[in-house]
Amino acid sequence: MKNMNIVSHEEEPFSLTNKGSLELFFLGVGSAFTKRNYQTNLMIVKGNDHVLVDCGTKCPQSFFELGVPVTEVRNLLITHSHADHIGGLEEVALMGRYMTKRKPVMVINETYQHILWDMSLRGGAGFNEEEAGDILGFNDFFDIIRPQWLPNYPRETFTANVGSINLKMMRTMHIPDSSQDWQSSFWSCGMVIDDRILFTSDTRYDPDLVLGYDEKFNFEVIFHDCQFFTGGVHASLEELKELPANIKKKMILTHYGDNWEQFEDSVKEYGFAGLGKQHVHYIFP
Numbered sequence: 001m002k003n004m005n006i007v008s009h010e011e012e013p014f015s016l017t018n019k020g021s022l023e024l025f026f027l028g029v030g031s032a033f034t035k036r037n038y039q040t041n042l043m044i045v046k047g048n049d050h051v052l053v054d055c056g057t058k059c060p061q062s063f064f065e066l067g068v069p070v071t072e073v074r075n076l077l078i079t080h081s082h083a084d085h086i087g088g089l090e091e092v093a094l095m096g097r098y099m100t101k102r103k104p105v106m107v108i109n110e111t112y113q114h115i116l117w118d119m120s121l122r123g124g125a126g127f128n129e130e131e132a133g134d135i136l137g138f139n140d141f142f143d144i145i146r147p148q149w150l151p152n153y154p155r156e157t158f159t160a161n162v163g164s165i166n167l168k169m170m171r172t173m174h175i176p177d178s179s180q181d182w183q184s185s186f187w188s189c190g191m192v193i194d195d196r197i198l199f200t201s202d203t204r205y206d207p208d209l210v211l212g213y214d215e216k217f218n219f220e221v222i223f224h225d226c227q228f229f230t231g232g233v234h235a236s237l238e239e240l241k242e243l244p245a246n247i248k249k250k251m252i253l254t255h256y257g258d259n260w261e262q263f264e265d266s267v268k269e270y271g272f273a274g275l276g277k278q279h280v281h282y283i284f285p
Contacts, residue, residue: 007281014066022284027062032084039084040255049163057087077107079201080188093141154212168192172203205239226253241270
């Protein structure tokens, strides 16, 4: 990964702009219930453009600790509806409407917009105002960038541009634990960033996802969901070690538990690039 520079937050303060390089900055790298490294929410920055990928329960706190209000975030993309990915989103919505008077933009397709609003956000956001019997809707809180479907991809994939940042969102196999493929899974997605980087977000062990998209893009780095036990709805370290060596050497593991120190030696022994770090700049010139 010779084209990637890793810079600590102490060396370079967090900002929603940079000099033009593609930059990934994790607000957290932990799993849903971790306390030490918050939750795996990702900020993408490139020049004057940025996208926050997921906004979990700890995300606004992480922004606060970095000295940047979460209300400064102008663009969001949500990968799925677990609380570690949307738990801070109501705060963003309500603060935007009632404090800053400014709607953030969300990259979201029509299918997931209905899921996110009707099954999660509507109860806390929709009933704060009423006019002629009508309550608030998704469009009262967010402006929308509607991604476009891409043909001839290994699975359902959409694309959108946020300024200079290109995102390609593909369906993933996350929940329920009984689903056999992405088609029978509840809606969730990972993404390809600028045709250079794969970020899986949450997914079970799904070699076709990694190998199929790497064959198409030859990624510089892969940030992959990982847990330290096998079973449930996340890929495990023992499963991921079965991937080819050339894939593992560019794979950085995220969404892991608080007991990560116990597995550092195994991560190295199995040939992975390492564990993702919270509040670190991954910079791609």
